[in-house]
Amino acid sequence: MPTIEASTTVPVEPDVAFAVSQTHGDLRLRWDRFIRAERLLDGATAQDRGVRTWTRHRRGMAMVSECVSFNPPSNTGMRMTEGPWFFERFAGGWQFRHAEGGGTRVMWRYSFSCRPRWLAPIAERIGTLVLRREIQARVTSFAAGCADEALLAKVQSDAHP
Known part of the structure; x- marks a missing residue:
């Protein structure tokens, strides 16, 4: 199963970087150029284990x-x-760690497999190229979001009402 990852360092603490990554609606669209629309399902109002999006x-x-x-x-x-x-399968994970010298080291990883099985060797090579470009662009966009003063102010005010 191919795995693709991208990382960057952002100038905010891990709790703030994590909070930016979990924004929804207009706040999410402010930084996430990967998506056009997104919503939590089943009446969920915040991300958590088991929540569907x-x-x-x-x-x-x-x-x-x-x-x-x-x-x-x-x-x-x-x-x-x-x-x-x-x-056939697609999964992703995001990690946030204190960076040496300050800020947060952010690493995003995707893994996937393609179908039908007879086409998978070719489809997965193409998918790796496409997703590598996508994940790098998404991490770059996330870093810009972590430098967006209006977005940061909203995330921090939501965290401390």
């Missing part, structure tokens, strides 16, 4: 994922439960 990619594909780990402010993980026909 519907996401529409900026190119139109949709996916339902389930949060399988949620450990603020250090990591979170998801797995696809419904999605594009060509993914």
Whole structure:
């Protein structure tokens, strides 16, 4: 199963970086260029283990994922439960660690497998190239969000009402 990862260092503490990563609605769209729309399902109002999320990619594909780990402010993980026909499996995880010299080292990882099995060797090579570009762009966009003063003020005010 191919695994792709990207990392960066952002100028905020891990709890703030984690909170930015968990924004929804307009706040999420402010930094996450990967998606066009996203919403929590089943009446959930905040992310947590077991919460399902519907996401529409900026190119139109949709996916339902389930949060399988949620450990603020250090990591979170998801797995696809419904999605594009060509993914047999898709999962992702985000980690947040104190960086030497200050800030947070952020690492995002995706793993996936494709179907049908006879096409998987070629599809997974292509998927690796596409997802490597996507994850790097997403991490870069996340870093910009962690430098967005208005977004940071909103995240921090939500954390300390």
